Amino acid sequence: KAGVTQTPRYLIKTRGQQVTLSCSPISGHRSVSWYQQTPGQGLQFLFEYFSETQRNKGNFPGRFSGRQFSNSRSEMNVSTLELGDSALYLCASATGGGNTDTQYFGPGTRLTVL
Amino acid sequence: GESVGLHLPTLSVQEGDNSIINCAYSNSASDYFIWYKQESGKGPQFIIDIRSNMDKRQGQRVTVLLNKTVKHLSLQIAATQPGDSAVYFCAENRDDKIIFGKGTRLHILP
Numbered sequence: 001k002a003g004v005t006q007t008p009r010y011l012i013k014t015r016g017q018q019v020t021l022s023c024s025p026i027s028g029h030r031s032v033s034w035y036q037q038t039p040g041q042g043l044q045f046l047f048e049y050f051s052e053t054q055r056n057k058g059n060f061p062g063r064f065s066g067r068q069f070s071n072s073r074s075e076m077n078v079s080t081l082e083l084g085d086s087a088l089y090l091c092a093s094a095t096g097g098g099n100t101d102t103q104y105f106g107p108g109t110r111l112t113v114l
Numbered sequence: 115g116e117s118v119g120l121h122l123p124t125l126s127v128q129e130g131d132n133s134i135i136n137c138a139y140s141n142s143a144s145d146y147f148i149w150y151k152q153e154s155g156k157g158p159q160f161i162i163d164i165r166s167n168m169d170k171r172q173g174q175r176v177t178v179l180l181n182k183t184v185k186h187l188s189l190q191i192a193a194t195q196p197g198d199s200a201v202y203f204c205a206e207n208r209d210d211k212i213i214f215g216k217g218t219r220l221h222i223l224p
Contacts, residue, residue, distance in 0.1 A: 043217075045211045
């Protein structure tokens, strides 16, 4: 089975721009979660989508948004980029069956905001 | 606020020795814990998990111990190998979100 894939792997943007990141989950997985990883804050939960609906949300501003398509692929969007948005963005997929569901992570998208 | 945390940021271990990575949590209601390993340039990789109704669980070369009395979690890696070099995160699944600790870097000495 193919693992979680994320595109692009690397991205450079400037302040004020917007960016869209993509995540393809493991086949059969219906839950996709997004995380932001920075040296200072570590791994922080952004949101989770299940069956095209946002099921859970972390404490990030409204500039961070996401969506999920009927094939379970997910995108996250960050508008009006700030320097502090530079981070590794990880997505993880799971079957979606419950809170003891194992999450499988992709390699991440490294976003640099200049 | 409540958080999942780690005792040491870096651990150096001789190759072949056992490694013990510790983690403290503060939410007594947490009932599910996970250990992840993250190698450079990769996403976190699931190692082992444990539910709060257990105090020990073993995998291949790894053992997780849970002490609910003192809210402490540990990951033991037997016969540490160079490939074990990575950052290890403990995490709890709380309200369907995974809350990660800050991570411990495991450094293997030759």
